[in-house]
Amino acid sequence: MTTPASRGRHNRQKRNQRRRLPMRYLLPSVFLVALLAMLMLRGYVHSEILADHRVQAPAPTDRVPDAILDGGPVIDARSATAPAKTLRIPDHRIVLTFDDGPDPVWTPQVLDMLKKYDAHGVFFVTGTMASRYPGLVQRMVDEGHEVGLHTFNHPDLSYQSHSRIDWELSQNQLVLAGAAGIRTSLFRPPYSSFADAMDNRSWPVTRYVGTRGYLTVVNNTDSEDWRRPGVPAIIEQATPKGGKGAVILMHDSGGDRSQTVAALGEFLPRMQQRGYTFTNLTTALGAPSAHTPVTGSALWKGKAFVFTVDLSEKLTDVLVAGLAVIGVLVLVRFGLMLLLSFLHSRKVRRRDFSWGPAYRHPVSVLVPAYNERECIANTVRSLVASEHPIEIIVIDDGSTDGTADIVEALRLPNVRVTRQRNAGKPAALNNGIAHARHDIVVMMDGDTVFEPVTVRELVQPFADPKVGAVAGNAKVGNRDSLIGAWQHIEYVMGFNLDRRMYDMLRCMPTIPGAVGAFRRDALDRIGGMSEDTLAEDTDVTMALHRDGWQVVYAENARAWTEAPETVQQLWSQRYRWSYGTMQAIWKHRRAVVERGPSGRFGRVGLPFVALFMVVAPLLAPLIDVFLLYGLVFGPTEKTVGAWLGVLAVQAVCAAYAFRLDRERMTHLISLPLQQILYRQLMYVVLLQSWITALTGGRLRWQKLRRTGVVEAPGVMVSQRGRSNDRRPVA
Template sequence: MIFEDPQQRRWRYSLLLFSALLATALLIGALVVSGLLVPPPIPDTLSQRKLLSAAAIREDMERRIKPRFTPEQFARLARMRAKNRWRLDRLVKGAIEGAMPFAEGSVVAFVLDDDPLSVASLEHHLAQLDVVVPDWFELPGAGCELVERSSEKLRRLLSRAEVLVLPRLANLHQGKWRGAETGEFLRSDEARQCLAQKISARLLQLSADGLNVDLEDLAPEDSEYFLEFLVDLRKELRRFGMRLTVDVPFQDPAFDYEYIAKVSDAVMVMAYDEHFPSSLPGPIASRDWLEQSLDYVIPRLIPDRMVMVLGAYGYDWNVERREKLAEGITFTNTVNLARAAGSLPHFVEGIENSHFAYRDEDEAVHEVWFQDSLALWNQVRRAEKRNISRFGIWRLGTEDETLWHFLGQDRPPKRPDLLQEVPAAKTVEFYGEGEVLTVRTRPQPGRREFATDEQELIREGVYSLVPTGYLVERRGGEGRQVVLTFDDGPSAEWTPAILKVLEQFQAPAVFFMVGEQVLRYPELVEAVAEAGHFVGNHSFSHPHMDEITPAEARVQLNSTQRLIEGLTGRRSPLFRAPYTADVIIDDEAGLAPMRIGLEEGYLVVGANVDSQDWKLLEPQAIADHVVYELLRGAGQIVLFHDGGGDRRATVEALRLLIPRLRALGFQIVSLDRLLEIERRELEEALPWGERFISWSSAVTAWLRSWGFAIIGGLFFACTVLAALRILLLGGVTLIDRYWQRRRRENGAANPNSGETPMVSVIIPAFNEEKVIAATLEALRATDWPRVEFVVIDDGSKDRTAEVVETIAAADPRVRLLRQENAGKAAAANHGLREARGEIVVAVDADTIVSAPAISRLARHFADPEVTAVCGNVEVGNVNSWLTAFQAVEYVTSQNFDRRAFSALNCISVVPGALGAWRRQAVLDAGGYSHDTLTEDADLTLAILRAGGRVIYEPEAIGRTEAPESLSAFLKQRFRWTYGTYQCLWKHKRAFFRGTLGWIGLPNMVLFQILFPALSPIGDLVMVASIIRGDWSAFLAGYLAFLFMDVCASLLAFWLDRKPKWWLLLLLVQRFSYRQIMYYVSLKSMLAALRGMRHGWRKLERKGTVSSSLAPVAQVKRP
């Protein structure tokens, strides 16, 4: 038998080949997966060899520079106040009554509206606060002027909170206290009253609960006017039930604490700035200084109106440059700086503030003093012993996070041990200027070790592990330097066009590529790199990076990075998050899309100049917009797109823009030049250990690219071939039908009008007890006069022979031949040898033949050129979806094909269910062969190769029993498919000879072997294309083919006189039934490789075919 290999050498060789291919695929897959999961080591492009300087982490913090007075000035001020005491008493008379102090235990927080860190801290701790003081009002000069800087975001946040909101009025302008201008304002009665009215009106609009006054750097002689202003404010605010609070420093003679307390609802005593930016280095609030200051202010204040404001920040002094002011730094700044400098801060015994020192990149010594939770714990404990229960925080966003363990509502019991573990900072801090970001420190918790005394006051301590948060460096260039960048590519249409423009003008650029596009067009990645441009990572599938999990984000980055590495041989540290080119970030949420990239060590390249080529359609408009943004100083990096849409306008805009920018004095530079680094730092050669992983990704990219191209080409070719086949078959069928009708109209004689030859109907049978009687009953009703019915019992184990003998006893035309079980081919040959007729009609034992079928077949043999005639086989048991699908297939595939191939003389199979042969021609061809499982197809091809003619007779109808279960169906189709493979191999020499070799056999190869084998791949590609959104071409091709298929099927239904509703079955069949054949094709291929012998695989008969042939229109619907 064809493909039989008793030694199974073919299978062993196939297994070896398959194992080698599988091992190679697994190795490549493992390398690719490892590349996805294991991030490539991104080079440290912006080196950290030097320590970060304090200047590099400058934080725009208000400087509270306090005037210092000589003893003589103190004495003179005291004498002046004693002299004017009666006037001050009268001024504040009645102010004590009706005060609205804060509740005991209240916590007041100062927040800067323009500081994202401050607002973020407020959002985190709002529930722990009682009073919030936002810095909304500024006193700019001497007149009745009020500047407001409130943001809608903060107003909305506070409007929903259950806290008192007291906007702060400060005389701070551009970092400087305007004491002189404020004094001039205070000396004007009209200006004071006007401003008081204006403030109260605005507070009402803001739904605020009062006002906080913070006027500093005042001259001592203005203290009475300041008090008069407070009285004006109190009267105005009281009309609307609002509070007045005042900020005062420790021991400042410009402030009369006693009278301020009388006129205010709360006095905010600023318990910090013992040392300040212009002073020598020292603690923010040492123990002795704090105790002395409290001794001074407590007797002068009303107890329930005093709020002690704690300073939660630090100062960094450059010891060697005394002329330079110290820089205010947050707690996160402080620990980041200590970590970078390799210092361990310590809590100094006796001083009770924390401290460390370091050298900067210029070898200058710095001293840092700061107040962490250890210092503030002691300050709160000491204040509580003096019956102070109301505390404030200057300011939110600068504090040590563990402060909230002992300050604020719903705090746990006060225990110093809660201060040992220091969490990583929740906020993100930036320093430097520019649009290229790199992370310098990442979040890491820290730990403090300290000792306490019997009163649970902390004596001394040290940071055993310094905590850190995100510290992000901004980098950029100077002057009129511009970097061009392109996102969302590569694109087959627009990337090459942009490269040509850049080459024409000798302009460098950076292309941020999407991994999916890299897979499609790997050659363009190489083209960009070879042209001297940088290639950056723009994720794999262009998601919103802040909407996916960190693990997914890392896979997005790793997969694209590995592809770029494999295709260029270089490692790029450049990344731009999708939808996030603008790096003007106000808060932590703004960093979220690029967070993973920063954590992995990438340089995040922003673009504050958006060309808006995704929105603007005119090239001139794009160019004008970019020029405008650059001239106003928006940034130095320009965002364009080379993918994601029609970029025709972008290409033309570049032609206009590049020469125009150069004419305006701008330099178009590469990114390395902008950053003033070596080019190799942005294009590091891959180490050998990493190359295999990256090469595997490149191989995957090329395989995917070429694979999709090949599959797309095959899909197109298959669609075209299938369409041409439908057109050819339909056209030939209609033409042949036309000529047959013309011949009938011209009076062509009946081809069998002469003598009637003897016809032998041979019926191989094996265990056909259930159906053989019905089959013979239908055959015996034939209208052909000279006929015999030869039943060959192939060793049946049931009562098949007894049933036939009973019928034969009643009808001498019926004969029974017996043999040992040898298979269907042997049984058919036995009957062929014993047949008496010159025409043999082969019929399956389950086929119900119409009465005129034999005469319709036999009449064609009047033509001596006719060697065989196909009958019209239909499904006779349409009682389920499966059998209905087979009925549709018989009509639209088998019978429709035979009509056309009959005219071309290349019918590939005369079915064993119903077909007629010239007996001598069959004997000359060797009879039915044992070489294949489809002996009828094998014989048909042999007859055609011998020069015979095979035609189709649609009026010779036979109903066969189709498999009703899936297992039976698969068994039958395996025999057909495997037998087809065997026949093609056996008759391979017939290719390209006659119509059989040029049409019939290629049709079998293409549509019975290749199409079923490739269809699963086509389905996967279709699904992948739909997921990717690149499905239009595939869908258009498929719909075009489906339309032609439907048209051809309608023609087949019409020719076979089938009801039109069968078209609905066809549509369902095309999307379900076809997929079953994938399994059959695969199984048949494996069977051919294994080389095992396969038998007849006869199906168990159910006997469900009706013994009478009903009209087609009455076929039972499933």
């Protein structure tokens, strides 16, 4: 009798389950969001989001004060009441300025040259470069140089709004705070030149930046090193005339600056011998330092930003390396699949190929069933139509829906029902093996149907006494939905083409639960079906390899299975598969160091399974991640071309697999969409399996809801009111 207390506990449990349900998606979702955020930040600091490469043409100068046009290279427009003024560098003083850095190659060489000759200068850094190489900014400050702002993304500010200008300056200051713990009052506009080049478009920007507290520093001597005219030309153009002071424009980034570095090696000692001093801007002007220490939250915000940028850079490097790895793996795998599948096809189609004399001995077919009332009748009827002599044992694993009663009511010949308390599929199979009368045991799922020739084709390889198990050709019967079509492609290409490859390599990793056969002696030697993992079919297959048995593939032993029809059901199934595969790999890991057949499987089979079934699928979505990255940040054409190239390779493999399986090519129409969406789902499932494994979590069996729509080819599907012309495609 249900009491109020028990109902209350039940309701609390249901509420707790509902609250916990999203947790299965939380960690993968957080990981994906963090990954995308890191990539967005990477695009941000590489000027790939807000980059604006427009440059204004020269404009009239009638709105620019004459004092500015005729003045010095330092413009002070900070006063809200007094007119803007300019400052000149005293005679025999040189302020070397370097734009666009810091650069990891050229900036250290420039700093080394300045240090060698005890010279100082001003580095106008961009936020994008400074955030990526903060150590160089710190070195500039430590060695006594001044640092100025050159905006974050290097746009022409005459095109930008006041809010965008403020953003460019504040972001640049944020980076300086994180890199060296300072803020600066020096600013140089991108694409600036001499003071007399100020025009009606650039002057309002200079005046506005002045109101924000900055000195605008242009130049009065351009080395034109950006043209790379040669060392003598750079020195000649950088040399002040008549002993006058100068603000000299040079660059430590933006391309090959080897000529700049070489020119400094001659220019610095030559000008020092002429009595010139290379100094900071504020020192030359006799003004307080342009640097102000940053403290408090502003400092920590800057440090957090620089740290996050560094993390995004390293993560991107790892992703690029991962993409290269997955690219190689994909090509290697597809190449192996095509080559070995071709060789497998030639082998089995040779006229002289034979497993031995025809195998005519009766076999036992085990059908473990738990709540399979929708499917079990079709399954058993398909077996009764078999062309090979068989006994059929249905093991009812504690069903509560009358599955066993349905089988018994059919009153079919050679069909026995064994009932047990619910104990799971491995226990049901072991129970079936104990009741089997024959030396060969065929195993299938309760939602699967066989063709009349399936058993005969499946057991023929046992004519070879070295064969311990045979994998059949599992096919999706309910392929008329989009999810079903995607799984159909996966079964034909990803599973059956793989099995041909593994057959040739003699390291078949899995006998599919839907259609497989075992030599009973082989099962006895390894202790039967193990309950150690959730992938008992993979576990037993690996155990057979380690015991020295051959495991082969019978491509004509077709079985039609009902694939999950919803994302939730597909998730549950693949989650169990991937987690169970990891368990099986870990269980049989000692095979790597063992000798004999076990060692061969450990050093060939286990690496292949781990690489192509666990690692590669986890990295595969990087192809799509970088497709999105390329579409947003560029280069779009190369990115799309590379992605289409990968898709083309997959399409070739899929078409060949469909040809080998004699399937209609029309199902491949959904291949591009499958690669975009289905691959992401499989990635999240595998990631969740990794998390479950690494955190020591436990995953239980999950029963999928069946519909009973799959019957043997040629038999109409009508029991549940469905259309009579809907048949599995053979």
